[in-house]
Amino acid sequence: MKIxxxxxSEIEYSDDEVVFFEKGLFGFESEKKFIIIRFxxxxxxxxxxxxxxxxNLAFVLLNPYNHIKDYSLDMLEKEFEELEIxxxxxxxxxxxxxxxxxxxxxxxxxxxxxxxxxxxxxxQVIMEGNKYPFKYKFSxxxx
Amino acid sequence: xLILQRKIGEALYIGDDIKITIKEIxxxxxxxxxxxxxxxxxxxxxxxxxxxxxxxxxxxxxxxxKNLKAFKSx
Numbered sequence: 454m455k456i457x458x459x460x461x462s463e464i465e466y467s468d469d470e471v472v473f474f475e476k477g478l479f480g481f482e483s484e485k486k487f488i489i490i491r492f493x494x495x496x497x498x499x500x501x502x503x504x505x506x507x508x509n510l511a512f513v514l515l516n517p518y519n520h521i522k523d524y525s526l527d528m529l530e531k532e533f534e535e536l537e538i539x540x541x542x543x544x545x546x547x548x549x550x551x552x553x554x555x556x557x558x559x560x561x562x563x564x565x566x567x568x569x570x571x572x573x574x575x576x577q578v579i580m581e582g583n584k585y586p587f588k589y590k591f592s593x594x595x596x
Numbered sequence: 597x598l599i600l601q602r603k604i605g606e607a608l609y610i611g612d613d614i615k616i617t618i619k620e621i622x623x624x625x626x627x628x629x630x631x632x633x634x635x636x637x638x639x640x641x642x643x644x645x646x647x648x649x650x651x652x653x654x655x656x657x658x659x660x661x662k663n664l665k666a667f668k669s670x
Contacts, residue, residue: 460656460661460664460665478650479643479646479647479649479650480646480647480648480650480651481650481654492664492665492667493665493666493667493668495668495669496667496668496669498669499664499667510654511654512650512653512654513653513656513664548649548650548653549653550649550652550653551653551656551660551664552660553657553659553660553663555660555663555664555667561646561649561650561653563642563645563646564646564649564650577646577650579642579643579646587645587646587649588649
């Protein structure tokens with residue numbers, strides 16, 4: 454199938470690439486189906502989450518473990534059950550607010566996206582506690 | 597801002613028809629019950645912040661996208 458995308462013009466995708474958010478994303482509760490696209494092949498840290506429904510809706514995702522090795526999802530038991538997460542059958546992403554100066558960009562570590570890589574069901578969650586902020590600056594990765 | 601003290605079981609009103617009762621207190625958590633008319637929207641602050649954060653993240657200018665496509669790694 455083909456869709457128009459916000460950042461890559463028209464692209465082709467198959468059904469088994471579609472990530473399904475039963476509850477949508479916070480603030481975008483009606484958007485359920487997305488695909489994840491690479492910005493380029495040399496960069497596996499930053500990815501694009503493109504809505505299938507709305508070609509003008511896309512987010513930038515960060516793969517947190519490239520930068521925060523001990524990023525912890527320990528508290529998410531209920532969500533893990535809902536998504537049928539077992540062992541290592543999931544991926545974790547965080548939504549970024551990208552600024553013109555890339556290092557001034559921030560990533561939302563408080564609200565990770567968990568994707569079951571087998572079923573491709575996904576959910577964005579809000580983690581409890583004060584351990585992780587809504588806005589964590591990219592420049593802090595380099596410290 | 598008004599700051600006041602309540603004990604377990606005590607309540608307070610906001611206006612005539614919103615009643616907030618303290619149910620349980622532990623070292624770092626408080627359980628409250630809220631009686632309010634149906635049309636009053638009650639939402640945890642972090643949900644609003646999560647929504648705002650996503651809305652902000654959905655806006656990107658073309659130049660920045662160009663930078664992202666050329667970006668290799670941190």
